[in-house]
Amino acid sequence: MMFWKGLSIPELSFENLRSMHYKGNAFPVFPMMFVTIACGAISGFHATQSPLMARCIKNESYGRRVFYGAMVAEGIVALIWAAVGMAFWGGVKELNEVMVIQHENAAWGVNEISNSLLGKFGGILAILGVVAAPITSGDTAFRSARLIVADFLNIKQKSVIKRLLISIPIFIVGFIISQSNFGVLWRYMAWSNQTLAVFVLWAITVYLYKEKKLYFVSLIPAVFMTAVCSTYLFISPDGFAMRQNISYSIGAFITVACTALFFISVRNKHFSA
Numbered sequence: 001m002m003f004w005k006g007l008s009i010p011e012l013s014f015e016n017l018r019s020m021h022y023k024g025n026a027f028p029v030f031p032m033m034f035v036t037i038a039c040g041a042i043s044g045f046h047a048t049q050s051p052l053m054a055r056c057i058k059n060e061s062y063g064r065r066v067f068y069g070a071m072v073a074e075g076i077v078a079l080i081w082a083a084v085g086m087a088f089w090g091g092v093k094e095l096n097e098v099m100v101i102q103h104e105n106a107a108w109g110v111n112e113i114s115n116s117l118l119g120k121f122g123g124i125l126a127i128l129g130v131v132a133a134p135i136t137s138g139d140t141a142f143r144s145a146r147l148i149v150a151d152f153l154n155i156k157q158k159s160v161i162k163r164l165l166i167s168i169p170i171f172i173v174g175f176i177i178s179q180s181n182f183g184v185l186w187r188y189m190a191w192s193n194q195t196l197a198v199f200v201l202w203a204i205t206v207y208l209y210k211e212k213k214l215y216f217v218s219l220i221p222a223v224f225m226t227a228v229c230s231t232y233l234f235i236s237p238d239g240f241a242m243r244q245n246i247s248y249s250i251g252a253f254i255t256v257a258c259t260a261l262f263f264i265s266v267r268n269k270h271f272s273a
Helices: 028-034 044-048 050-054 061-087 094-100 104-152 160-178 183-210 217-233 244-268
Strands: none
Touching: 028 183, 028 217, 044 050, 044 104, 044 183, 050 061, 061 094, 061 104, 104 160, 183 217, 183 244, 217 244
16 A cells, blocks of 8 residues: 555665654664564563463464464564654654654554545554554553452452452553653553563573573573663663663663673572472
């Protein structure tokens, strides 16, 4: 449809491998880009759903095609939206200008693109697809939050009244948070999502080591994502907003410390069999 409408995608070149955000100095490619594309790249939130999905498959061998296949499919969807986002308004510069005018309203952008390229019927389907995913994620997030609070406070959840006792305050907090700027809210969610992924990756690495399997398949992304999340915390305008050289140094130190701690623990066999 993009080619049918005559939209051109910017060419990939070394010149374009830079932050094109209208606040480029405050949003460097590393680590900001890796946090922005949170769910499409690696997701701690998805990891929390693995026990639920495991109950829905007949054989453990189906896990790869279900989990890996779903993430690949999500990545393809993300690539499509990234491409059309850059091309629809004529380029990244124009996209920035439009987003500034619209106060970074991503929902408005989705509506404009969907209705313009796919027509009314296709636009409705695309918007429903965009809306359905956050709704199911929000449902799962609220349910998980309720169960965590219930477990922490030792409140049994068999009674509807007791469920509402926890759910209503959580809904109120969620509504208050939803009134914040979407860009800021998204980045906080993305960082917490990626940070959760860091813990999951280190846990997987420990498990693979204990099972005497190839633990480097999870160690490498664990190290990389530790660097991303720790650096982001210090460099982000929504975090400590420190200078880049200081943020990168702190992030590198934390990453090296975590990696060293893992190998020291492995050597000293602190992980019980």
